[in-house]
Amino acid sequence: MQALLSHRILATLIAGAALTALAPAWAEDSVQHWLDRMARAVESLDYRGTLVNVRNGEVDTLRIIHRADDSGVRQRIYSVDGAPREVLRNGDSVRCVLPGDEPMMLESQLAGRLLPSLPVNRLLGPESGYRMSLGGRERVADMMARIIHIQPRDAYRYGSRLWLEERTGMLLRYALIDHDGQQLQQLSFTSLDLGAKITDAELEPSLVGNEISTESIDESLRHSGSVAGPVPIRPRVPRGFRLVNAGKGSGPNGTEFEHLLYSDGLSSFSIYIEQAGSEAMAARVETMGPVHVYTTQGGGRLFTVVGEVPAATVEFVGRQLRRASRLPSRR
Amino acid sequence: MTESSRENLSSLMDGELDRKGRKFLLRRLAGDADMKASWNRLHTVRACLHQERLVTGDLVARVASALEDEPAPSRSLPARLLRPVAGGAIAASVAVMAIVGINASMLEQQEAASPASEEPGFVSRSTELDKPFNQSAVPVSYSEERRAERQRISGYVMRHNQAAGSTGFVSWVPIITDMNEDAAPAQSSSVEARVGEP
Numbered sequence: 001m002q003a004l005l006s007h008r009i010l011a012t013l014i015a016g017a018a019l020t021a022l023a024p025a026w027a028e029d030s031v032q033h034w035l036d037r038m039a040r041a042v043e044s045l046d047y048r049g050t051l052v053n054v055r056n057g058e059v060d061t062l063r064i065i066h067r068a069d070d071s072g073v074r075q076r077i078y079s080v081d082g083a084p085r086e087v088l089r090n091g092d093s094v095r096c097v098l099p100g101d102e103p104m105m106l107e108s109q110l111a112g113r114l115l116p117s118l119p120v121n122r123l124l125g126p127e128s129g130y131r132m133s134l135g136g137r138e139r140v141a142d143m144m145a146r147i148i149h150i151q152p153r154d155a156y157r158y159g160s161r162l163w164l165e166e167r168t169g170m171l172l173r174y175a176l177i178d179h180d181g182q183q184l185q186q187l188s189f190t191s192l193d194l195g196a197k198i199t200d201a202e203l204e205p206s207l208v209g210n211e212i213s214t215e216s217i218d219e220s221l222r223h224s225g226s227v228a229g230p231v232p233i234r235p236r237v238p239r240g241f242r243l244v245n246a247g248k249g250s251g252p253n254g255t256e257f258e259h260l261l262y263s264d265g266l267s268s269f270s271i272y273i274e275q276a277g278s279e280a281m282a283a284r285v286e287t288m289g290p291v292h293v294y295t296t297q298g299g300g301r302l303f304t305v306v307g308e309v310p311a312a313t314v315e316f317v318g319r320q321l322r323r324a325s326r327l328p329s330r331r
Numbered sequence: 332m333t334e335s336s337r338e339n340l341s342s343l344m345d346g347e348l349d350r351k352g353r354k355f356l357l358r359r360l361a362g363d364a365d366m367k368a369s370w371n372r373l374h375t376v377r378a379c380l381h382q383e384r385l386v387t388g389d390l391v392a393r394v395a396s397a398l399e400d401e402p403a404p405s406r407s408l409p410a411r412l413l414r415p416v417a418g419g420a421i422a423a424s425v426a427v428m429a430i431v432g433i434n435a436s437m438l439e440q441q442e443a444a445s446p447a448s449e450e451p452g453f454v455s456r457s458t459e460l461d462k463p464f465n466q467s468a469v470p471v472s473y474s475e476e477r478r479a480e481r482q483r484i485s486g487y488v489m490r491h492n493q494a495a496g497s498t499g500f501v502s503w504v505p506i507i508t509d510m511n512e513d514a515a516p517a518q519s520s521s522v523e524a525r526v527g528e529p
Binding site: 039042043051053055058060062064066075077078079085086087089092094096098104106108110171174187245249251259261263268269270272286288289290291293295304306307308 | 478481482483484485486487488489490491492493494495499500501502503504505506507508509
């Protein structure tokens with residue numbers, strides 16, 4: 001009897017412990033659910049809205065028009081203030097009109113995305129680079145939103161706070177935060193017409209007649225999961241990042257490059273490898289908001305590391321590439 | 332050269348000297364060939380450590396990125412955040428570093444003038460300090476090259492965004508918002524090129 005009782009107590013204790021252990025898993029489950037909803041909503045809904053982007057005390061106002069139907073996704077984002085700038089997405093093709101004394105238009109084509117939308121299941125494990133939690137509710141652009149917190153566990157990736165519309169999961173506000181919890185950027189809808197009827201005319205570019213130089217990149221990457229093929233270089237990368245895809249493409253003047261895509265499930269960066277020019281060039285980092293670009297040379301090749309990751313990450317990878325390209329291959 | 336002078340040089344390089352100490356050391360440096368040689372050596376060593384071989388374009392950006400290299404990546408401020416700082420505090424020390432190779436008389440002018448207005452002149456001028464890692468002068472078609480470079484990088488960012496396809500519109504915003512600012516330096520560099528033409 002005594003033994004039976006103690007068994008029962010033990011069982012209760014174990015069940016209790018299991019429940020306690022499951023509680024964060026439930027929370028993360030619902031985070032995963034919210035993130036999946038967001039990914040779907042952002043791509044598949046029709047909407048028209050005004051976005052305000054605040055970074056470094058600078059404010060930019062943008063208009064976004066998005067339509068998804070049988071013929072695919074069409075999206076137009078353009079600046080309302082400052083020099084006219086515009087990004088147009090039409091299925092697999094993206095066109096970007098950049099200002100300057102000679103405005104230029106860049107075009108990039110890629111057959112489909114190369115990352116599964118949000119492989120959050122891998123993110124939520126103990127080896128995940130992030131801590132995720134469900135936050136409170138807040139009103140954004142006249143809609144009720146649920147807040148999701150995504151904190152990075154190290155300085156090699158950014159985290160974010162997401163305000164997701166309760167009914168659809170649509171992203172209403174986005175704050176980019178670094179490892180120290182500092183807010184680097186905030187992007188918020190001030191008005192959003194969800195389920196709007198979008199006409200073809202609205203999706204037409206307004207910036208035409210400019211001098212145009214096109215860039216065609218048409219060779220797509222190999223399909224996800226078939227990375228087994230020979231990869232030109234395998235540098236050491238920060239913990240959690242994995243090579244998810246590799247492929248080839250060609251740039252504006254026919255320069256061929258190799259493209260390696262790395263991801264930790266949420267953040268990603270690309271390595272581009274091409275033939276180096278004759279001139280020596282110093283390694284350097286460039287910044288486009290949260291996007292960092294590291295360019296370096298080694299072994300007659302030019303490496304460009306690009307991603308919405310901290311400068312530390314692209315530098316880490318760039319240095320490894322530089323080192324690896326100098327050393328004779330050991331295997 | 333004594334150990335303390337060497338230490339002083341190193342502090343000067345790291346921007347740890349106060350204004351008075353800096354001025355004093357710069358005067359000494361201008362007249363002392365031995366000290367000047369060690370200053371150049373220090374810079375070569377530093378450049379090697381940072382794997383730099385040649386100065387391209389924006390000295391301030393290079394210094395900012397070098398500064399980012401310094402601590403382990405526990406606190407990674409984007410280079411952009413450093414830019415306003417670079418305009419003031421860093422620029423002052425950059426300007427101070429650049430002067431040494433020229434002569435002591437320019438030091439007086441520099442002290443009087445604001446760092447911001449002096450900076451571009453020093454950046455484009457090849458000083459004695461630049462020699463260890465500066466192998467070629469900035470080509471005439473600088474803006475042309477910059478343009479091609481911008482095009483190359485923008486193309487890569489676009490392709491990366493397509494490939495990664497992160498949160499829909501969010502990843503496209505930096506391309507739009509940052510091109511506004513990037514237009515300014517591109518324009519100013521082409522203006523400089525025109526001024527230089529006969």
